[in-house]
Amino acid sequence: MAAPVPWACCAVLAAAAAVVYTQRHSPQEAPYVQYERLGSDVTLPCGTANWDAAVTWRVNGTDLAPDLLNGSELVLRGLELGHSGLYACFHRDSWHLRHQVLLHVGLPPREPVLSCRSNTYPKGFYCNWHLPTPTYIPNTFNVTVLHGSKIMVCEKDPALKNRCHIRYMHLFSTIKYKVSISVSNALGHNATAITFDEFTIVKPDPPENVVARPVPSNPRRLEVTWQTPSTWPDPESFPLKFFLRYRPLILDQWQHVELSDGTAHTITDAYAGKEYIIQVAAKDNEIGTWSDWSVAAHATPWTEEPRHLTTEAQAAETTTSTTSSLAPPPTTKICDPGELGSGGGPLAPFLVSVPVTLALAAAAATASNLLI
Amino acid sequence: MDLRAGDSWGMLACLCTVLWHLPAVPALNRTGDLGPGPSIQKTYDLTRYLEHQLRSLAGTYLNYLGPPFNEPDFNPPRLGAETLPRATVDLEVWRSLNDKLRLTQNYEAYSHLLCYLRGLNRQAATAELRRSLAHFCTSLQGLLGSIAGVMAALGYPLPQPLPGTEPTWTPGPAHSDFLQKMDDFWLLKELQTWLWRSAKDFNRLKKKMQPPAAAVTVHLGAHGF
Numbered sequence: 001m002a003a004p005v006p007w008a009c010c011a012v013l014a015a016a017a018a019v020v021y022t023q024r025h026s027p028q029e030a031p032y033v034q035y036e037r038l039g040s041d042v043t044l045p046c047g048t049a050n051w052d053a054a055v056t057w058r059v060n061g062t063d064l065a066p067d068l069l070n071g072s073e074l075v076l077r078g079l080e081l082g083h084s085g086l087y088a089c090f091h092r093d094s095w096h097l098r099h100q101v102l103l104h105v106g107l108p109p110r111e112p113v114l115s116c117r118s119n120t121y122p123k124g125f126y127c128n129w130h131l132p133t134p135t136y137i138p139n140t141f142n143v144t145v146l147h148g149s150k151i152m153v154c155e156k157d158p159a160l161k162n163r164c165h166i167r168y169m170h171l172f173s174t175i176k177y178k179v180s181i182s183v184s185n186a187l188g189h190n191a192t193a194i195t196f197d198e199f200t201i202v203k204p205d206p207p208e209n210v211v212a213r214p215v216p217s218n219p220r221r222l223e224v225t226w227q228t229p230s231t232w233p234d235p236e237s238f239p240l241k242f243f244l245r246y247r248p249l250i251l252d253q254w255q256h257v258e259l260s261d262g263t264a265h266t267i268t269d270a271y272a273g274k275e276y277i278i279q280v281a282a283k284d285n286e287i288g289t290w291s292d293w294s295v296a297a298h299a300t301p302w303t304e305e306p307r308h309l310t311t312e313a314q315a316a317e318t319t320t321s322t323t324s325s326l327a328p329p330p331t332t333k334i335c336d337p338g339e340l341g342s343g344g345g346p347l348a349p350f351l352v353s354v355p356v357t358l359a360l361a362a363a364a365a366t367a368s369n370l371l372i
Numbered sequence: 373m374d375l376r377a378g379d380s381w382g383m384l385a386c387l388c389t390v391l392w393h394l395p396a397v398p399a400l401n402r403t404g405d406l407g408p409g410p411s412i413q414k415t416y417d418l419t420r421y422l423e424h425q426l427r428s429l430a431g432t433y434l435n436y437l438g439p440p441f442n443e444p445d446f447n448p449p450r451l452g453a454e455t456l457p458r459a460t461v462d463l464e465v466w467r468s469l470n471d472k473l474r475l476t477q478n479y480e481a482y483s484h485l486l487c488y489l490r491g492l493n494r495q496a497a498t499a500e501l502r503r504s505l506a507h508f509c510t511s512l513q514g515l516l517g518s519i520a521g522v523m524a525a526l527g528y529p530l531p532q533p534l535p536g537t538e539p540t541w542t543p544g545p546a547h548s549d550f551l552q553k554m555d556d557f558w559l560l561k562e563l564q565t566w567l568w569r570s571a572k573d574f575n576r577l578k579k580k581m582q583p584p585a586a587a588v589t590v591h592l593g594a595h596g597f
Contacts, residue, residue: 122463148449171466172459172569174561176447195447199568237467237576286420286571 031086031100035137035186036079038107044074046089047099054092060085079105081136106137108188114181116194119291121202121284123233124167127154129181139185148175173198202288204240205229207263207280212299219272222246222299225264226280229291240282243290248274249298260285275300408525409581415518416574422511423567429504430560436501437553448554456488456558457481459565471580472528474573479519480531481566486512488559495552522577 036042046055051071057064068074076083087101110132118125129141145152145166154164166177180193207226215221224244228235239261245254248271259265270276279293434442457480469477486509493505520530 168463170460171463172461172565172572174458174460174558174565175450178447195445236579237572239575285575286423287568 031102033102033104035104035106037187038079038081038105038136040079041075041077042079042103043070044076044087044089044101044103045099046072046074049089049091049098055089055098056092057087057089059087081105084136104137104186106185106187107133107135109135109139109183109185109190111190111192112141112181112183114179114192114194116177116179116196116201118198118202118288119205119229119231120233121204121238121288122168122171124165125201126157126163126165127179127181128160128163129183130162131183135185135187137185137187139183142182144180146178146180147173152177154179168198171198199287202284204282204284204288204291205231206291206294207242207282208294210278210280210294210297212276212278212297214299214302215266216302219301219303220268220270222267222270222276222278222301223264224267224278224280224297226294227263229282232282239285241285243281243283244278245280245293246270246276246278248276250274270301272301273303408522409578411518411522411525412574412578412581415515415522416571416578418511418515418518419567419570419574422508422515423564423571425508425511426560426564426567429508430564432504433501433556433560436498437556441553441557446557448557450558451554455484456562457484457566459562459569461569471526471577472523474577475519475523475526475528476531478566478570478573479516479523482512482516482519483531485559485563485566486516489563492556492559 034042034044044057046053046057049055049072051073053072055069055072056066057069057074064074068076072089074087074089084103084105087103089098089100090096091098112129112131114127114129116125116127127143127145129143131139141162143154143164145154147169152166152169154166157163157165174197176195176197178193178195180191182189182191184190206229208229210224210226212222212224215223224246226242228240232238232240241261242259242263244257244259244265246267247254255267255269257265257267267276267278276299278297278299279295281290281293283290431442440446459481489505489509489512493502493509523530
């Protein structure tokens with residue numbers, strides 16, 4: 001009967017190994033979760049162990065120096081964020097796990113920042129909140145909305161966790177809305193509230209799809225078009241007015257135009273050939289505030305196509321050769337239109353080979369030629 | 373009439389006949405007529421002008437009333453002031469108002485508000501305030517006339533006072549100073565809200581009256597300037 005003996009032996013060994021394993025690795029209980037304030041001191045007792053029990057502490061699997069111990073208790077002074085972790089204490093000789101603490105170092109919440117806005121007037125408004133400084137530990141927020149004495153429901157935003165939405169039941173109300181928020185975490189609690197009239201929080205989203213186009217054959221014009229923001233539910237009954245601003249990229253000063261209706265405008269005083277940046281904002285005609293500026297559109301006004309390069313070069317060569325062979329003509333002769341106009345030649349070569357004053361005269365000459 | 377706390381106007385039989393029996397709006401010459409559009413536009417413009425005027429008037433008046441009435445966060449419960457015409461309305465109801473009802477509600481509201489404002493004027497302490505209030509009342513009367521004009525142009529009858537009511541203003545028994553001020557506060561608040569609402573009302577009317585705007589594009593020919 002040799003076979004059963006080794007099998008039994010293996011079974012016993014396996015069982016023993018299992019016991020040792022579970023004793024070593026599985027916790028006596030789930031780790032105790034503890035929140036402590038940043039900068040404070042904390043003493044972690046090793047579960048129910050006696051003060052004078054011989055234990056070893058580890059954090060996240062790394063041994064901790066024995067000088068942090070006070071008996072079997074772990075003392076941490078001046079807690080920093082880095083102190084957060086899983087602390088475990090083991091019986092020194094048997095490595096039996098006595099106790100585990102999941103320590104989170106954080107702060108109590110400061111007064112939250114709350115703001116509300118209606119970009120979907122008259123449908124409703126939403127409120128946003130955030131903490132001015134992080135707490136590093138989980139916080140829960142509770143928002144309540146009062147309209148006079150009536151409690152209104154603030155529906156949580158499906159995507160953003162610090163926003164909720166309120167639907168207007170009545171319009172043109174003289175009673176203010178009061179939105180209160182309270183925030184709490186394991187270390188503390190705070191709250192704030194804001195009160196406002198229906199009209200004061202109206203602020204549309206910026207206009208969409210702002211497009212600027214040059215206008216053919218018009219070197220000083222730019223045609224700008226945009227659309228009312230898609231979030232504004234009823235532009236017919238609640239029309240928006242618009243504010244347009246534009247400037248060439250090279251300048252800092254904006255030009256402004258306010259438009260009471262329509263979603264298009266033509267700029268007529270653009271600097272020729274300069275790239276422009278254009279933005280539009282929207283506002284309800286009567287109430288609320290202006291939206292943020294839209295995404296910028298860029299455009300350069302139409303410029304005349306430069307003539308074909310080879311002809312220009314040839315003309316330049318001939319002109320320079322002719323001028324060099326001539327004696328410097330007296331000023332009066334140069335200003336005579338008849339002398340200069342060589343039958344519709346391009347202006348450029350003149351500018352290249354002739355000083356500025358003469359170039360102006362040449363320009364005048366060509367212009368007068370065209371008019372004739 | 374019951375004496376309700378804070379409701380000084382409950383005591384006033386305040387139907388100002390002068391308003392109800394406005395001189396007949398001169399019949400507009402209907403030849404080559406542009407329709408009620410321009411007068412709706414004018415009414416809209418008046419509401420904007422009044423709203424602007426009210427902002428400075430209300431600021432001055434609330435300062436005169438003193439704290440807490442002139443504090444921006446002042447948010448009292450709406451007690452009393454029962455007879456003040458309220459601008460607040462359910463969204464869907466407002467949207468579906470027919471033109472006649474829309475105009476009538478505006479007309480009736482401002483008739484009442486003007487009457488109350490005149491009462492306010494009588495009690496106002498400083499000459500400066502009385503002047504501002506009087507000026508505002510005149511402008512408000514202009515608005516009423518304008519609304520009446522629109523209603524006449526559209527063929528709607530002006531709302532008439534209930535028969536048998538006396539066109540007198542009878543002062544009620546002495547009223548707590550604070551409660552009186554509360555009433556004044558709500559009057560100004562309601563007036564401001566009505567002006568905002570009217571702007572929206574007349575916008576809606578304007579849109580309905582306008583023929584669909586023809587898309588006019590001006591093509592500046594390529595004359596190479």
